[in-house]
Amino acid sequence: MEDKKVTWIELFYDLLFAAAVSTATHVLLHVEKGEIYPEYFLKFVLIFIPIWWSWVGQTLFINRFGQDFLHQRIFTILQMLFVLIMTSSLSVDFDQYYLPFLIGYIGIRALTAIQYLVVRSLEEGDRKKVAQYLGTRFWIGIIISCFSILFDSWIRYSVLYAGIFVDIIVPFFGRKYLVKASSNTVHLLERFASLTLILFGESVISTLYVLQPQKGDWDSILFSIISFILIISMWWQYFENVEKKVDKSIQTPGQTIIYGHLFILMSLSMIAASIKLLFLNEVRYSFNLYFIFGSVLLYFITTTIVFHQYRFKQDRLKYYHLALFLGILATLFISNLIVEVSNIVIMGEMTLFFIIYAKLTTT
Structure with a gap:
């Protein structure tokens, strides 16, 4: 497969979305009566x-059809404007900012669909069919979401997310086309790794935030050091797998990478939020345990699934590896429920888990 390198404008594009993810993560810091209510998780x-x-929409277009041409740069820059509109509209009080959010989201998705229709005339064979299919079918979800503006209350959101859901499943129904014009695995992994790296950076910033309020407080310094080691262990495990354990010659539609990373990225945001909450000690002990162990479990399961399909056969994990990792998490969780420990100890346990996870999956 022809090499495709990540361009500078793609990396710039990622930074804007990192700001949006950071805003979403902030929702998880709304603590009331010692816990985060389910409505905030929702x-x-x-x-x-x-x-x-x-x-994902723009990334996949560039992955298959992207060239560093002037008109494609203009499309990307226009999308950035809509990303800024969408990001500035993200709030817990969604009703108040709904219209600009909808304009931002629809603008991004419409520009991506238009790009498929533009390249359709330049492609031939299976690639032309892919561009035709995606460029026309994505409008179904876009139009459904547009109709949400006609409603109020929960019906508005039901219509919006019905359109988003249709948009998301369009590639599944078009798999017969996509398998004949596979995604560029090298580029796809690099793109998701780039966004993941930025979120790891956000986690490091969280540890610095933890340290700042209590300068000279050795408990704060120790907590930050342990948190940093935890993040480095996660980084090591993820990027060592991407760099050395994954067979990038495998050609697939890339759906495992694409949809699996939704949960990887969400779990990273949840872990970043749990680090802050553990330090600030504003939530109940039992809630702390469920939140951070649940976040780590989600990250572990999704990274395992995503990388398994693309690993070299000799490097694929066995069932006893899965049992070992789940056993470690279960043992730590149950023991902490029985005997209450400090938040620093909980962070130390999570760090130990990720050191073991990194060691056994990268050697």
């Missing part, structure tokens, strides 16, 4: 999905 998910899908 709002986090409902905000995160349009952000992720907007980024």
Whole structure:
């Protein structure tokens, strides 16, 4: 497969979406009576999905059809403007900012669909069919979401996310076309790794935020050091797998990478939020445990699934590896429920888990 390199404008594009993800993560910091109410978790998910899908849409277009031409740069820059509109509209109070959010999201998705229709006339054979299929079918979800403006209350959001759901499943129904014009695996992994790296950076910033309020406080410094080691262990495990354990010659539609990373990126945001909450000690002990262990479990399961299909056969994990990792998490979680420990100890346990996870999956 022809090499495709990530361009500078793609990296610039990522930075804008990182700001949107950071805004979504902030929703998880709304603590009331020692816990985060389920409505905030729901709002986090409902905000995160349009952000992720907007980024994925343009990334997949560039992956298959992108060239560093002037008109494609202009399309990307126009999308950036709509990303800014969407990001500035992200809020827990969604009703107040709904119209600019909808304009931002629809603008991004419409520009992506238009780009497929533009390249359709330049392609031949299976690639032309892919461009035709995606360039026409994506409008179904876009139009459904547009109709949400006609409604109020929960019906508005039901219509909006019905359109987003249709948009997301369009590639599944078009798999017979997509398998004949596979995604560029090298470029796809690099793009998702780029966004993931930025979110790791956001996590490091979280640790610096933790340290700042209590300068000279050794408990804060120790907490930050342990948190940093945890993040570095996660980084090591993820990027060592991407760089050395993945067979980039495998040609597929890339759907495992695409949809699996929704949960990887969400879990990274959840882990970043849990680091802050553990330090600030504003939530109940039992809630702390469920939140951070649940976030780590989600990250572990999704990274395992995403990388398994693309690993070299000799490097694929066995069932006893899965049992070992789940056993470690279960043992730590149950023991912490029985015997209450400090938040620094919980962070130390999570760090130990990721060190073991990185060691056994990268050697």
